[in-house]
Amino acid sequence: MQDTTIVNNTFDFGTITTPVNDWLNSFMPQWLTTTVECVAVGVGLLLVYALLALFYIYFERKVCAFFQCRLGPNRVGPWGLLQSFADMFKILIKELIELRHIDKFLFALAPYLVIIASMLCFACLPWGNGLQIIDFNIGIFFLIACSSIGVLGILLAGWSSNNKFTLIGALRSGAQMVSYELSIGLCIVTMVCLAGTMSITGIVEAQTDTWFIFKGHIAALIAFIIYMIAGTAETNRGPFDLPEAESELTAGYHTEYSGIHFGFFYLAEYLNLFIVSGVATLLFFGGWMPLHISGWDGFNMVMDYIPTPIWFIGKAVALSFIIIWFKWTFPRLRIDQLLSLEWKYLLPINLFNLVLMVALITLGLTL
Amino acid sequence: MISLAIFGIENIGVLAITALVTGVALVALAMWIAGMISPRSFNPQKGEAYECGIPTRGESMSQFHVGYYLFAILFLMFDIETVFLLPWAVNFITPDSSGVLGVAVFFVILVLGLAYAWKKGALEWK
Numbered sequence: 001m002q003d004t005t006i007v008n009n010t011f012d013f014g015t016i017t018t019p020v021n022d023w024l025n026s027f028m029p030q031w032l033t034t035t036v037e038c039v040a041v042g043v044g045l046l047l048v049y050a051l052l053a054l055f056y057i058y059f060e061r062k063v064c065a066f067f068q069c070r071l072g073p074n075r076v077g078p079w080g081l082l083q084s085f086a087d088m089f090k091i092l093i094k095e096l097i098e099l100r101h102i103d104k105f106l107f108a109l110a111p112y113l114v115i116i117a118s119m120l121c122f123a124c125l126p127w128g129n130g131l132q133i134i135d136f137n138i139g140i141f142f143l144i145a146c147s148s149i150g151v152l153g154i155l156l157a158g159w160s161s162n163n164k165f166t167l168i169g170a171l172r173s174g175a176q177m178v179s180y181e182l183s184i185g186l187c188i189v190t191m192v193c194l195a196g197t198m199s200i201t202g203i204v205e206a207q208t209d210t211w212f213i214f215k216g217h218i219a220a221l222i223a224f225i226i227y228m229i230a231g232t233a234e235t236n237r238g239p240f241d242l243p244e245a246e247s248e249l250t251a252g253y254h255t256e257y258s259g260i261h262f263g264f265f266y267l268a269e270y271l272n273l274f275i276v277s278g279v280a281t282l283l284f285f286g287g288w289m290p291l292h293i294s295g296w297d298g299f300n301m302v303m304d305y306i307p308t309p310i311w312f313i314g315k316a317v318a319l320s321f322i323i324i325w326f327k328w329t330f331p332r333l334r335i336d337q338l339l340s341l342e343w344k345y346l347l348p349i350n351l352f353n354l355v356l357m358v359a360l361i362t363l364g365l366t367l
Numbered sequence: 368m369i370s371l372a373i374f375g376i377e378n379i380g381v382l383a384i385t386a387l388v389t390g391v392a393l394v395a396l397a398m399w400i401a402g403m404i405s406p407r408s409f410n411p412q413k414g415e416a417y418e419c420g421i422p423t424r425g426e427s428m429s430q431f432h433v434g435y436y437l438f439a440i441l442f443l444m445f446d447i448e449t450v451f452l453l454p455w456a457v458n459f460i461t462p463d464s465s466g467v468l469g470v471a472v473f474f475v476i477l478v479l480g481l482a483y484a485w486k487k488g489a490l491e492w493k
Contacts, residue, residue, distance in 0.1 A: 017374045037374040038381060042389040049393070092401050100414035112394050119390030120383065134386060136379040141453055163416045164429060175435050178442040185449035192456040255417055260401040264394060336492030339438060343490045347445070351478060354452075358459065358467065 010290060010304050014130035041133055049122055049271065054084040056270040059317070060324055067328040091266075094259035099161075102256065106160035111257075111264035113153030118271045120146035125278045126204050126287040128308035139200035140192065143279065144185055147234075150272070151177045157265070158253035169252030172242055172335060176233055179342040180240075183230035186350040187223045190357045191283040194220070194366065204287035209294050211286040215367050219357035224284045226346055226353070231276035232323050233338070235269060239330035240338060277319035281312060285319075288312040437489050448477050 024033040058073065058081065065072025073080030099107075123133040124143045134142065151174055158170020194216050195203045206212075213220045233240040244252030254265045281287060288311050290303035333341070360366055376382055416423045451473065459466045484490060 021374045034376060034381060037376060038385040041374070041382065042385050042392070045386060045389045046393055049389075092397070093404050093406075094401075095406050095408065096401060097413050098409075099416075101416055112391060115394050116387055116390035119393070120386050123382070123386035123389075134379060134382050142383075144449075161416075162428065164418065164423075167428065167431065171431055171435050175438050178446075179438060182442065182445045182449070185446065186452075189449055189452045189456050192453060193459065196457060198453065198457055250417070259405060260397050263397070339434075339492055340490065343438075343441070344485070347481065351474075351481075355474075362467065 010129045010288075010308050012130045013128055017130065045119065045123060045133065049119065052274055053267045053270050054088065056274060056320070057084040057087065057266075059320070060270070063321065063324050064328065067325075088263075091263045092260055096261060097258045099256060101162045103160040103162065106156050107256075110153045110157035110160065111261060113156065114150055114268040115264055117146055117148075117150035117153060118268045118275060120149075121275045121279075122271060124200060125275065125312075126200050126282055127312055128288045131288075131309065132201065135201050136199065137202075138198045140188055140198045140203065140282075143200075144181075144188060147184075147275070148181060150268070151181075154253050157257070161253075161256035163256055165249045165251075165255045166253050169244060169249045169255070173236060173244075173253055175335070176236070176240060176242075176338060179339060180230040180233040180346075183226050183342065183346045183350055184234060186347075186354060187227040187230070188279075188283065190219065190223045190350075190354050191216070193354070193357050193361060200282065200287070203282060204289055207286035207289050209292060210367060211284065211289070211291075213284040216357060216360065217367060219353055219360055220284060222349065222353045223357070224280070226350055227280055227283070228319075228322065229346065230342075231280060232326050233342070235272045235276055235323070237269075237273065237323060238327035239333055241327075242332055242335060242338065273320055273323060274316060277316040277323065278312070280319050281315040285315045434492050441484060441489065444480060445477070448473075 021033065021037065024036060028036070061083070062072045062080070073083035076082045076086045120134075121143055124135075124139055124146070126132045126135075136142070154177070155170050155174045158166040158168075158173070161167075191203075191212060192198055194212055195206045197203060197206065207215070209215075213224055216223070232238045236244065244254075249255070254262055257265065288308035290300070290306060290308070290311055292300045292303065452470070455466060455470050459470070
């Protein structure tokens with residue numbers, strides 16, 4: 001343990017929000033101020049959510065294209081930057097087909113659940129110093145709880161469509177997501193041991209000196225690798241995309257959805273990719289915390305000048321790149337291989353890793 | 368100093384509900400816009416189940432593999448474990464090691480549970 005704590009000089013967004021709050025309070029009653037602020041937060045969330053999803057769709061298409069020695073989208077706007085905007089408008093003007101064989105209520109409910117789950121997780125992420133929306137003492141636990149709602153939406157979507165492809169797709173997706181949620185949960189427990197707090201701000205603050213991936217060295221590295229594998233499976237991507245394996249199940253659980261209804265699942269999928277990378281950033285790479293090396297005060301000062309949201313989004317996008325990379329590196333798994341990977345390899349390793357982490361901390365071997 | 372909760376709103380429930388309402392608003396708004404600008408045309412064939420163009424044969428709500436249930440039950444066991452471990456993980460660094468020992472017993476029982484399920488063949492996909 002180092003005695004010298006590095007002073008964190010990053011820009012605190014509280015210096016913007018607190019005066020705004022005071023100014024609003026000066027001529028409004030308390031409840032109205034809170035309402036106005038909540039609307040502002042909601043609009044901000046909506047904008048960031050939508051823009052990030054559009055960016056991710058573009059980003060993935062470009063990365064996939066470069067992996068396959070193609071150019072990717074390059075006609076709409078400079079370097080195809082406006083491609084995903086064009087796609088969004090196209091998907092909005094597609095017909096919503098009325099089906100006769102579905103459970104109408106559940107069919108309409110499923111996209112709400114999927115979007116709500118990802119929106120709640122999205123609001124938990126630490127965007128910057130003082131720029132965090134849902135933040136309380138059991139923040140990371142709240143995040144796990146919210147992310148599990150998404151499975152429910154997917155199961156409902158597949159079941160209510162009343163179609164064989166969707167049913168099998170939803171069941172596969174459900175089995176996969178609940179199984180890999182265990183690994184994610186255990187990785188989070190491992191890192192919470194190191195942090196000593198479940199508050200998201202607390203976890204970020206605990207990484208001021210060194211990021212957890214360096215602090216917890218071996219155990220943190222194992223947890224990180226397991227987290228990335230489980231995160232890929234959790235978002236139904238890469239080698240784990242068998243719920244929507246197009247060659248066997250057409251599109252999996254959202255086969256019967258058309259137009260913008262399908263768009264919601266698409267949106268949530270990309271946002272979940274960001275959320276998984278964001279949580280990995282939070283747990284292993286210090287959230288919005290700049291790279292600090294203890295002793296190098298000048299270097300730390302320079303790093304602090306880079307705005308904190310750029311640190312957070314930069315790290316999250318870099319991790320998403322790795323997840324996209326997986327997709328083009330590994331062949332798709334079979335359902336039995338998928339489940340045995342989780343239950344016979346990742347889970348025992350994870351349990352062992354938790355013991356290792358506890359041993360490291362108890363013996364004081366962390367950096 | 369790291370500031371907490373945006374705008375100094377101390378009631379987290381309000382913010383959680385804001386995020387929830389934002390999610391609902393996103394879906395409702397997009398559905399409303401799509402409802403206004405998307406075309407509508409009726410054709411009895413469009414309402415059929417999509418099974419690559421051929422008519423549906425038999426029940427769509429067909430039987431499925433029992434393995435999905437088994438894994439769901441196993442999941443419940445280990446997910447509750449995570450719930451129990453989290454509060455312990457927050458404050459296991461205490462001067463006396465009773466917390467570590469107490470959880471060690473719980474942990475061993477769970478590992479034995481996994482070993483038992485493995486031996487019984489619950490983890491095989493047949």
